[in-house]
Amino acid sequence: MINIINKSEYIGKRLTWDRAVELFPYKWVAFKDCKMSGIDMENGILVDVIEDEQIETYIVEHLKDKYYIDRTLDGFAGGYIHGVIIENNI
């Protein structure tokens, strides 16, 4: 596994999605100039690798850049999501 510190070796380079998953598992990645297959990215130029804690800020700051931003591996195992709307202070 490549340490996140080495991301600078890959920024600016064209990577396939599979290679990005291999290099940066469970990380958010941002790409530009992407070749897409349906809604999936086949390859693109790596712009950045982002930690979970920074992703919301990163998304807001880079919306206008129209990067392809995705997490290489999902951290959500899925299951039953239940919700109820409640009135506060009751």
Add this chain to the structure above:
Amino acid sequence: MESLSKIISNVDKKPTFSISTESGDSVTCLFDTGADVPVFTKGEKVLLSLYPSAELVEGYSFEISGFGKDVEFVPLYRIPVFRIESDYDNTYIEFINLPIACCSKERIKSFFIVSSTMFSHTDYKVYNIGNDSKKIRIWYDNNTFYMKDLSYGDMTYGVCAFTQDDV
């Protein structure tokens, strides 16, 4: 009945498709048959960047469970018009004043979790094999949906149900 089709991801193992937001950006939605409420996973600032007209519902919260913790209380937002457009033609369905549980779940890939309850007035099929592979097709009579509280007799549960009627 009309229908629309969405391309689903070949990479994700769960049915995931993209939608275009109010801001014109493209984000991913997980179609989750195990969810009974719609969820946004990237926090309030991202939600408002993508849907500037979304409104915080003051005085209310969404009590949700299923993300590995017992129960969480998260902000309740309403999106005035939440649209899912076909990837093949100009057809679409839309949800009026969609209630959204707005969470910060940084580890979840999809920005939205669209609950199966949103599609309770549709038929849908996920195609994984064959010539129509990797798409979800949704059939509907009326392309506009509204949320109402689910109730049984005198008891009201704040769980979302979706109806074709503006009640």
